[in-house]
Amino acid sequence: WVRVEGPLEESIVKQISHIFNIYDLHIDDVLSIGQRPKLDYGDDYIFFSLQISELTNLENKLKMELNHISFFLKNGLLVSFCQRPTKVFNHILERIERGLGKIRNFGSDYLLYRLLDAIFDKYFDAQEEITNILLALDEVVEKGNNIELLKQTQAIIVTLNNYHRMIHPLEEQTKNLLEVDNNLLHKRTTIFYRSLLDYVKQLDDTSMFLINKSSNIREYLYQLNNHRTNKVIENLTILATIFMPAALVSSIFGMNFKNIPWADHAYGFWISIALMTFVTLGLTLALRSRRSK
Numbered sequence: 001w002v003r004v005e006g007p008l009e010e011s012i013v014k015q016i017s018h019i020f021n022i023y024d025l026h027i028d029d030v031l032s033i034g035q036r037p038k039l040d041y042g043d044d045y046i047f048f049s050l051q052i053s054e055l056t057n058l059e060n061k062l063k064m065e066l067n068h069i070s071f072f073l074k075n076g077l078l079v080s081f082c083q084r085p086t087k088v089f090n091h092i093l094e095r096i097e098r099g100l101g102k103i104r105n106f107g108s109d110y111l112l113y114r115l116l117d118a119i120f121d122k123y124f125d126a127q128e129e130i131t132n133i134l135l136a137l138d139e140v141v142e143k144g145n146n147i148e149l150l151k152q153t154q155a156i157i158v159t160l161n162n163y164h165r166m167i168h169p170l171e172e173q174t175k176n177l178l179e180v181d182n183n184l185l186h187k188r189t190t191i192f193y194r195s196l197l198d199y200v201k202q203l204d205d206t207s208m209f210l211i212n213k214s215s216n217i218r219e220y221l222y223q224l225n226n227h228r229t230n231k232v233i234e235n236l237t238i239l240a241t242i243f244m245p246a247a248l249v250s251s252i253f254g255m256n257f258k259n260i261p262w263a264d265h266a267y268g269f270w271i272s273i274a275l276m277t278f279v280t281l282g283l284t285l286a287l288r289s290r291r292s293k
Contacts, residue, residue: 001096001111002079005086013081020045020079022072030081033068037166039173046073046184048112048173051166052088052119055126055159061152062130062159066166069119071112073184078108080115088118109185113192120199123167127206130156134213150225153218160214164207171200242284246276 004016010031017027026047029038037050052067067086072079092114095101103111133156137149174197178190185193249272 001108002077003082004080005082006084008081008083016079020072020074020077022047022079026070026072030070033083034066035068037169037173039176041180041182042072044074046177046182047071048073048116048177050116050119050170050173052082052086053122053126053163053166054086054088055122055129062133062155064126064159064162071115073108073112075184076108078111078115088122089115092118106189107186109189110192113189113196116196117199120170120196120203123163123203126163127203127210130160130210130214134210134217137217147225150218150221153214153221156214157211157218160207160211164204164211167200167203167207171197171204174200242280245279245283249276249279 002016002020004013008031013030014024014027017030021043022045023042026040026042029035029040029047029049034051035049038047040047047070049068049070052069054065054067056063056065068083069086070081092103092111096103103114133152137153174193177185178193178197
């Protein structure tokens with residue numbers, strides 16, 4: 001296993017690639033970070049590139065870091081170029097150093113399987129973390145600050161969409177890897193790649209489920225926020241309607257005319273107050289009886 005970890009310099013990548021007769025087109029793919037997963041073939045090798053994803057959760061604020069990695073599988077040799085140093089393969093390196101398991105005996109194709117499996121495990125861990133956050137959101141969605149919850153849910157949806165863009169093409173690429181007739185994947189390791197294909201399908205299905213679930217939470221928050229806003233507007237409308245007759249009475253008695261009834265009456269003020277109170281109470285009772293029906 002020839003392992004190259006970044007930061008990757010173009011001159012070094014080209015020098016190493018030319019030693020192993022790697023096409024210039026695939027060298028460009030190695031240096032082009034952030035692209036979709038890709039499977040391709042050279043004269044005597046298989047090229048596979050994808051993203052290593054590491055998700056951090058700080059107080060339910062997700063941060064996703066991507067690390068582009070490319071593999072070149074040759075007969076008895078595996079070459080990898082990684083954008084940045086990673087700890088994802090530490091347990092595999094330990095098993096290689098200690099001679100544990102099948103890695104030393106099953107060849108470079110089995111080693112590629114183990115490395116891909118470790119990368120997919122990181123996707124699975126990220127999905128579990130997001131699932132836990134969504135479950136926590138379900139519990140506080142009725143009580144929490146809707147604006148903050150909407151921002152958090154939107155951030156989760158963006159993260160899940162990014163994951164889905166990385167995971168979804170892997171199903172097709174893994175399937176193509178099994179279907180292409182080549183002598184680089186031995187029959188004894190194809191069963192492991194079939195299990196890897198099932199794993200990718202599960203990851204893809206789970207990512208779609210989580211996207212739908214988070215979208216449903218977002219829609220519910222929108223509806224809940226609209227309902228609360230409409231409730232406030234309704235209460236304000238009722239108050240305005242109740243006091244509208246009182247405002248009408250006061251405006252009538254406040255007009256600058258000399259001959260206004262009860263304007264010079266000793267109890268004119270109290271009569272107007274009583275009239276406003278009577279109309280307001282009557283309208284309040286009418287609205288309350290109508291709402292109770």
